[in-house]
Amino acid sequence: MATSTRKKAIELWNYQFPMENPEKLAKILFRYDNDPGTKDVSGSQDSIGIAMPGINRFFYEKGEYWPSSLETISDLSTIKWLEDRLYMVTLWPRPADFVVLENTNITSENVRNLTEAADKTWKGLLKKDIVTFSGGFSESFNAQITMFPKMMNQKISEVIDKYRDIALSWKLSGAGGGGYLILISENDIPNSIRIKIRVKDYWL
Secondary structure: OOHHHHHHHHHHHOOOOOOOOHHHHHHHHHHHHOOOOOOOOOOHHHHHHHHOOOEEEEEOOOOOOOOOEEEEEOOHHHHHHHHOOEEEEEOOOOOOOOOOOOOOOOOHHHHHHHHHHHHHHHHHHHHOOHHHHHHHHHHHHHHHHHHOHHHOOHHHHHHHHHHOOOOOEEEEOOOOOOOEEEEEOOOOOOOOEEOOOOOOOOOO
16 A cells, blocks of 8 residues: 555655656655665655556566556556455554565565566456456465465464465465555455546546
């Protein structure tokens, strides 16, 4: 949900974006969110997700914080298809001392697995193919927690177990450890948050 980055956006622009190119606004927000000398840089995904409308896919070069290119879905039928299958369940606040970058397992193979899973998810979304989409979604989550084991804990695993019979796939928002559980389902999930994807450029 990028709560801290959203607060920074509100500091900058109150509750409405200026009439400016969305990617430029995302870059401004990213820089404002990361003061000079910041040790743990807030991901550019948060700034882009807040500032840019539609569904966005990012491509990064090794060692870079800002994507080398972006791909956007603005098709309303595809956006509606995703909205109808996307649910979020509130977990708990991420602990203040939580550091997801401890004890990582980042290897070429694991990065490749995440890349291939993301590509499969995107292709499933473009085709509105729930089997491919949810399969890639699950593979993406598995690749993430393989590289960043601290994302998961026993409490989160117990929450996931409650939804295994109704959801097709799931993953954690952001760095994990708490926050929100994202679920993909073709059945309604009670007491969940529904998502509205912004298709206009100028409101927060």
